Amino acid sequence: MSKGDTSVILVIYSVIYIPAYWVILRNFVSLQYASRIEAFATEK
Secondary structure (H helix, E strand, O other): OOHHHHHHHHHHHHHHHHHHHHHHHHHHHHHHHHHHHHHHHHHO
16 A cells, blocks of 8 residues: 555545535534424424
């Protein structure tokens, strides 16, 4: 394993995993907002 190989692997991992993290974060945030909107709607 040379230094170039590890950097290539890191790039591949970041390309694969960063979008997955964004999807998870977006789902989490939208769930939070949905529950807040529901609570707000049921209060009225």
